Every structure is written in C-alpha cells, then in structure tokens.
Amino acid sequence: MTDFAEGDPVGVVPAFSMNDYGTYGDRVIVSAAAVVPRPAGVEPVTAAAVWMAYITAYGALIDEGSLRAGDHVLLTAAAGGVGLAAIQTARRIGAVPIATTRDAGKKQALVDAGAAHVIVTDEEDLVARVKEITGGAGVRLAFDPIAGPGVEEIARAITPGGRLLIYGSLDPRPTPLPNAAFYPDLSTGTFTMFRVTGDADRLRRAVAFINAGLRDGSLAPVVDRTFDLADIVAAHRYMELGAQTGKIVITVSHD
Template identity: 50%
Template sequence: MNRAVRFHETGGPEVLRVEDVPVPVPAEGEVLIRTRALGLNRAESMFRGGEYGVDPVFPSGIGYEASGEIEAVGPGVTGFATGDAVSVVPAFMMTDYVVHGELVIAPAHAVVTHPENLSWEEAASVWMMFITAYGGVVDLAGLSAGETILIPAASSSVGLAAIQIARMIGARPVALTRTGAKRRQLLDAGADAVIATAEEDVVARVRELTDGKGVRVIFDPVGGPALARLVEAAAPDATIVLYGRLDAEPAPLDVGAVLFKRLTIRGYELFEITLDESRRHQAVDFVRRGLTSGDLTPVIDKTFPLDAVADAHRHLEAGGQVGKVVVTVPR
C-alpha cells in the first residue's frame, strides 16, 4: 500500500488524514515519484478550507510541491529514468493531480531535475515560491537593475523569494512586515530596508527611501485596506501586482491617484506562467540558474514528519514563520 494525505470534508487542519491508498500507475505522459519531502503553501490551506476557487472532490488529495525519485515512467515519457532525483513544479490543478503522499503521480511536463546542491527539503520548496515571484516581479512587472521594489508580507516564502530575485537582478528590495519583530531576519535575508506597517508611516518611509519618487514595482499578496497606502507610495507609471488577498476586507481605491499616476494594478496567479510552456521553461531556467549560482537559496522555516501534516498546516496558518514549511517523508 501507499500512504497519502487526504481529506473528506473542507475545514481546518484537523480534517487532514494520512490514509492507505493503492499505488498509482503512471499513464501516458505521467511519472510515478517516490517522494522524500513535500512543500506546503497557502494554496493547499485554502483548497482544504474550500476557499481556493476550485472545489475539492471527496475524498480529496492535496499538494502542489514534492521532491523525490522517479519510481516509474508512463508511456511516451522521455528524458526521465527510474532513480532520477526530481522535484515538481505547480503546473496543474489539485483537482487533476496531487503530490502529498509517499508514491504520487505527476504530469511529466511539471517534473524537473533540480541542482544537485539542494537537499530534498530545499528541492520540495523552490518552485512555487520562486516561480510565483519571478512571474510577478520579472515576467509581468519587468523589474530591472537599480529600481526599488516594495514587497508586503515579505517574511512569507514568496516574499523572501522576491527579495532574492530582486537582489539577483540588481534591484533594491524594501520589505514590508506588520511589526518590527522580523526586521533582523528580513535584513539578513537580503532586504535593503524593512518597514513595519503597524509601527511606521509606510508612505513617508517609502518617500524617504526613494528621495520622494515612490516605487515603480509593488508585489502584494495582501490587498485589503492597506492597498490604499501602496497606491499612495507608488511612483507614476508604477505596476502593482496583486497575487493574493490575505486581507479579505474591501480595498479602498483612490481612482484619482490611479488615473493621474497612470498606475497599472494587475491581478496575477502562478498558473499564467506554469501552464504556458514557453514561459514555464523561461521561469525554470531563471530559477535553476539562480539556485546553481547561489543567488537564490530556499529558506526553510520548519519541517514536520508526514504523520504530523495537520500540525504543519497549523504552523503555516499561524503566520509566524519566516520561509517555507516542509513535510518530510520517511523511506
């Protein structure tokens, strides 16, 4: 048998179970992976809670990210062999594939070899956060060397990835976090400056840091009332990329500021990149180069064993982490 993370109803972390399921057989264009580590994301938390926009079909599996070894390949699959060390790019819906389990099926287009310098835990944590950040910051907003980028919720895995990507291309990342408790960690992670939004005047600090010019790129997963301050802090012709709504409260919008500053406010999701073959390859190549050179390094907050997957979800949702939450799978 094979153990997999499943749930039979939407709800909190307590609905998750590690259950025995049959060993799957890869079909055309698929591979079977014996996992070693599983990466957790807000997407899984929302999917489990029925808030993701795609309804689970019960009993439902879960999971976008995993690393491990190829156990078998299906018909028509080339470029992979049994025993290859691989990791999974989120390039599918969780209603089609799920990879949080011991033996899992993934579409071959979503499976990549990762740099050998990565541990299993690191390999399971790179693709969601770095491709999400790459897509919003580089592909859409076109951040370039010398520019300043504002990164709310900067201690999240994607926020940390955005900091590293900004530094990799020679830009200046300014991290936003609610209080000063994570200031030192964010500076150590590469932020050029840190603004504690509950303790400082965000707009005044941005003007101070940019000689009154404001920022051209803002990469925001929060939304809500704080969006008004981001609009005010934006430079003329700025792009605000919204990739989440951690704050579900309505977002006030100064239409005059958007109009006369000529702002672009752009909703964005990872799958714009990963479901487009050309853009996915460009993103994977960019991230792999950064991982190989050491410019990009996954930050892992805490690991949990597979049987404690519900505790891992609780830790993720508590919001105190800096970096990625990872579940390890015993051999």
C-alpha cells in the first residue's frame, strides 16, 4: 500500500479479484471503485493497515455472521491482521472475543488487542476451554483462517445452531464437513471480503462502520513492522517467517 498525501485515496480494495489490482509502486492506477478515501487525521501507515483486514472482519462477523452484543465468538489463529481486526470489531459491538494462538509468546498481544480470553492451543484443550468460558454453551460463531482437519475440533466448540466461517487455508490438507456422520446442528461456509467489496451497499456500510471506529479509537490497526518499497524482498521474507503480530506495511520514500 503506498503512502499518499493527506486526503488522497488510500487503501486499495479489490472489487472482483485480488489479481485485478495486485500492484507495487509509488504511483498506481486502479479503478475508482477499488479505492476509498483516507479518513482525515489517519496516518498513511495506519490507513494502509486498515481496509483488507477490517472489511473482512466486519463482513464476516457483522454483515454475514450477524454477531450481536453478548455473543461469544471464537477467533482462531488470531494474531494476524484479520484476527486482530476481528477482536476489535467484536469488542466494538459488545460481543465477547475468544482468541487462539499456538504461540504463548503472542498471548499478551492478543489481550492488549482486546481479546476477552486467549487460548494457547499447544498447551490447552480448545473445546474444554471454550466450554468453560461459555458456561458449557459453546460459541455462536467461529471465524477460522486455518481450515483443514482442525475444523472438526472447532465444530465441537460451537453451540447448536451456531456457525463456522472459514476465511483462509493455512492448513493445505482437505477440509472435511465437520462431523458429517452425525450432522451437527451448525452451518459451515467460507467467506472472502469480495462479498462486501463487490456490493456497493455492503461496502458503504462497512466503510462507515470502520471510519466510525477509527474516529472513536475502538478500531486501531496493529502494525508489526514497516518496510520501504525498496526492501520489498526483505518484507516478503519476513512475512514468510510467520512471526509477526498484526500487519506488515510497505512505505514509499519520496526523494
């Protein structure tokens, strides 16, 4: 994401396909439908970290998942940009975010981001902890970027009538229909932000929600590290390590 002057558009939002606007450069040309204005008072690095993560979180949790105040929501592998955005989005509407991570070293960052509870899955039993937190009921919504066979375990943490939304495939193995032999009382689906960005009304609602959160401070993107565009190879290598908490942002130096 490039560093534009105050008031200029920033935050390229693909309306159809990620490949349509996959660009690196200090100046890029894209469709006007694929950008939103940078809110006044929001710094360029912050703005660059907002749109993909927060539109995905808003679209899945609120627009698609109908999350309400008081609902418990399970956010797996939550230390990434979308996971952290989902924590803040849930908190903003009064829902109760339960975040997971395999790395105990990331627990405090999730707490700092607003997670009501953090489960370290390499050390704790996911289903048992969710049941303990929810008084045995389970969560109403689970939002998962991992997929693969692990969805079986997630399904056992969802309350009857709840929902599992998958938005990634960090685990490349096939993803089964959870407990298909027993037909559990839950709905399972996938989600991409293009459902929002490809619909003008849904995008308008998402942008209004996010801008309001940026103004009142309830939404605040977590930036792990910035790299200059000249160091894009190093940025990709750092991303491949998977050690970041939050977003990696590319900036542009103007000589």
